[in-house]
Amino acid sequence: MPVKKKTRTKTKISAPRKKAARKKASSKKKVLPASASRTKKGASRSSRKKKTTTKNAVPKRKPTAAKVVREPQKKTSSKLHQADAIRPRTKANEAMHPVVADEDLFNRPELVERAYYSDDTALVFNMDVRAALRLLSESGVLVNCIVTSPPFYGQRDYEVDGQIGLEEHPAEFVNQLVETFELCKSILADNGSLWVNLGDTYWSGKGEHRSGESKQGARRFGLRPQDKKGDGLWCKPKQLLLIPHRFAIAMQDSGWLVRNDNVWVKPNPIPDQVRDRCSISHEYVFHFVKERWYYFDKNSVGRASPSGTVLPPLDTWEVPTVRGVNGHKARFSEELVRIPVLTTTPPRGVVLDPFGGSGTSLLYARKHGFRTIGIDIKEEFCEMMATQLSNAAVEETKEDLFEE
Secondary structure, three states, X not given: OOXXXXXXXXXXXXXXHHHHHHHHHHHHHHHHHHHHHHHHHHHHXXXXXXXXXXXXXXXXXXXXXXXXXXXXXXXXXHHHHHHHHHOOOOHHHHHOOOOOOOHHHHHOHHXXXXXXXXXXXXXXXXXXXXHHHHHHHHOOOOEEEEEEOOOOOOOOOOOOOOOOOOXXXXXXXXXXXXXXXXXXXXXXXXXXXXXXXXXXXXXXXXXXXXXXXXXXXXXXXXXXXXXXXXOOOOOOOOOEOOHHHHHHHHHHHOOOEEEEEEEEEOOOOOOOOOOOXXXXXXXXXXEEEOOOOOOOOHHHOOEEOOOOOEEOOOOEEEOOOOOOEOOEOOOOOHHXXXXXXXXXXXXXXXXXXXXXXXXXXXXXXXXXXXXXXXXXXXXXXXXXXXXXXXXXXXXXXXXHHHHO
């Protein structure tokens, strides 16, 4: 019996079923676009939401962006402060941070043994000024401010061998001063200052003065250098010798820098008994330094400007004179040394007066917390300085006890 071959027959799908299948397939295909459509719509809504969110987020991002902008400024500002602290100092900055002498300076045996007077913050030497300056230099002394008034040419006789001021010719006097201050260079800090008060003298050429005028008695002491005949050049009768500026120029030639020729105006000068010129009512206070950059604190004595800034003091100082007391005929005024001491002496700095006289500059410096060294060839003046400094030390001790 023949075997019937199995044949695979395809199931015939009726037209309606095909149509339904296509519809189903079509619906499936449409689902995807519908979904995509919804996604797009959703994306549109989402986009709007995102835009809203973006708008809302902008302020959140703006601070971030702003921080990014400001942050470098803060860092820059911070860096500037750090730079002030750690940057290599310029010479100008270094000058405002001067070195001061050790506290044991005033207890060094080689100085105390030679001193006329000494305590923990003061030394007084009764010596020729040049010998004393050499002693200070050999002992390694460092001072920050030198303020002094040397004897004026031909104005006083202090009756001491070796005194300066009675040289035969004013040029010799100027040379003596310059040589003396040259010895100060080794003990003055590189950023220190030298202040010199100096007055002028007229050449007379008329011989010894015999007037009984009491107000000029201190200046009439027998035959003065300027009473002699003179050389016919600088030294002519009635010639104003211009010693202060000759001295300043000689100091320039010696290497000093002249910063000011401050004018001290005296509202109460000793009257000149003259008939053919103006009466002199001023002296000079020269400010010298060793280097271009030096310590100067204008804030301590400055003037307030309309904008609130501090201006430096003027170079014209109106300061009353102080009449001589206790045998000293030419005393400093404390007001006259105020600007030199306060502007150019750092805290715990040392003030030197190589022509100490009555000790005004030393006493003023001590009152303001500075240490002091005085020199004078006349023992009577050293005694005056010692007395005033000793009294100041007693007052300081009382104040310390009161505070405790």
